[in-house]
Amino acid sequence: MSDTFTLDGREIPFEPGQTIMQAALAAGVYIPRLCYHPEFKPHGSCKLCTVKVNGRHTASCTYKAAPGLQVESNTEELNTERRTLVQMLFVEGNHFCPSCEKSGDCQLQATAYELGMMSPHFDHFFPDRPVDASHPDLLLEFNRCILCSLCVRASRDVDRKNVFALAGRGIHSHLIVNAASGRLADTNVALEDKAVQVCPVGVILKKRRGFAVPIGQRTYDAAPISGHVQGSASLTEE
């Protein structure tokens, strides 16, 4: 008999060492998230997964489950805060869904729909970073990076390559490519790399594939992101 905690009034069993996020996922309960991926060490940076544990805000992807915890997640208050976080991500980058090839497969867009975001609310920053198209098969569209560091973790921990890194601090953080030239073509990145599969938004893209999947057959056309709780499928499948 495993231990349990309470999530929005529901008893959730957990294994020792599991985080609230992991236990919720195993029980099929959706908690919004962007920087967490079941295959990687949590990063705890996007704060979208913030829940209230015994009345206090905390990131559920890093907080260890414990017996008897009272956890709130799907509340008006928390979802409003999450919506604001997503709105800020939208205006910091260039996320023009109608003309973005990741539309329908993008976790940022799907999360915005899930949270009922109707408009970006804030003024757009309109960053203007040039794309890196140097690699014959991959394109980097830096203006869409949400700094989740998944590609950094995947490249370092799985591919053992360190192709990507986050540089700068605070509002100046940005994605860089680890090559003297700064160009993707001058790294040893390969199409099969985990780092290439993992971007939740439309930064790391296989070239010449955009829009090949018709509207109606994309990841989130049939079911919203909360319907993909097991998560890893939507994160890794093409």
Place this chain on the structure above:
Amino acid sequence: MSFNLETAENPEKLRRVAIDPVSRVEGHGKVTILLDDQNKVHQVRLHIVEFRGFERFIQGRPYWEVPVMVQRLCGICPVSHHLAAAKALDRVLGVRKLTPTAEKMRRLMHYGQMLQSHALHFFHLSSPDLLFGFDSDVARRNIVGVAEKYPETARKGILLRKFGQEVIRHTAGKRVHGTGAIPGGVNKALTVAERDELLKDIYHIVAWSREAVHLARELHTSNPALYNSFGIFRSNMMSIVGNNGDLDFYHGNLRARDDNGGIIFDGVDYQGYNNILEEEVKSWSYMKFPYIKSLGKDQGWYKVGPLARVQNCNQIPTPLAEAERREFVDYAGGTPMHAPLAFHWTRMIEVLHAAEVIKDLLHDDDILGSELMTEGVRQQEGVGVIEAPRGTLFHHYQVDENDLITMCNLIVSTTNNNQAMNEAVRHVARRYLHGKEITEGLLNHIEVAIRAFDPCLSCATHALGKMPLEVELLDAEGLPLDRLAKNGDGRFCASLGLAD
């Protein structure tokens, strides 16, 4: 070069009237008229602010994004840009011939677009003027008024448009901002269920399209004094024509005729469009003025769109529309018809043709096929041309070895008609406004002339026939003496400040 009424002798002595939509979005139009003390017209100019920024904006973007991105260019016919861009990029991929499924899906999308756009412009925007009169009661001169007085006409017009939008949804995935065409082919075919859903209605659609031609013909032939002369000017005409000189909206070679119908050029591969066309810049207009190089600026301008296409082709390859074309040609008396209001009649002939083509495509099993893409040998450059609802549309791109766009040049239908629309507006101003006290009804005559061409003006989409206008009477120093405003709801206020 200056055309009659394009530039006044001594403009500083004249009053200025500006017809200016209130909303300042891309692609809006404005007419300025200079009047003297006796309200005599000295200068008339139609200025259209084109969204040129796009050609720069798209540079540095990956080529496969372009057919989706370009749909932001126009709220009325995004599908035209979508397809013209896809065609240009087919060439960049070295693809000259699509799979039958891909070509037919794109055609289906395009003819659906033709149907919805033409229906919108005829029924929603133009029929109120044509049915009630150009200076009829402004409160009734709109689609709501048409629905009250002619409920069946309005209902069928609305359903024709809806059907066109459904065709787009099934071929592009969405009514607006779809993704169906991709460089080298399409991303989907129709499912049997989608085809059957469209088939269910297509026979009504053909029948109603036929009624629409008859309505437009009736309006024209019952008032020849007005319809044959309103805003008339003579000009060359240009379009693409398909195999054997067929009317074809999706693909063909360029053909131009002079004002008597004589061929200027024919069978020209549009990849070389810049060998035969040139664009002139004029200081007073943001929009360029294209002309046929061999004829020069003064003689080489032309008109495009339904009136040009229906008279440029040898025949229409569907029987009902062909019968209507013959009737139109007979009415014109064996010489080209140049009257702008004849755009409406020919526009409805095209609606009928589009409906017939859609019907045939829905009966063709290729649209259910699974071969969607073709590959070729990569090139650096490509031109895509289609006949958009408003006329010939050119997209031209260069793409570097990293797959990014390095050059984009567009000639949109409205640009092709720039000189022609200016001529029509000048004719109407001279004939109807000259020496008169300006009223809303008189100014609407100007709008009627512009609407005959059905330009890609955002104001036309936004207000659906209730184009908000600002009319300023300025003194010689350019200071406002008076202002008339027509609100978005069609109300006309004579006093200053009400439009703010």
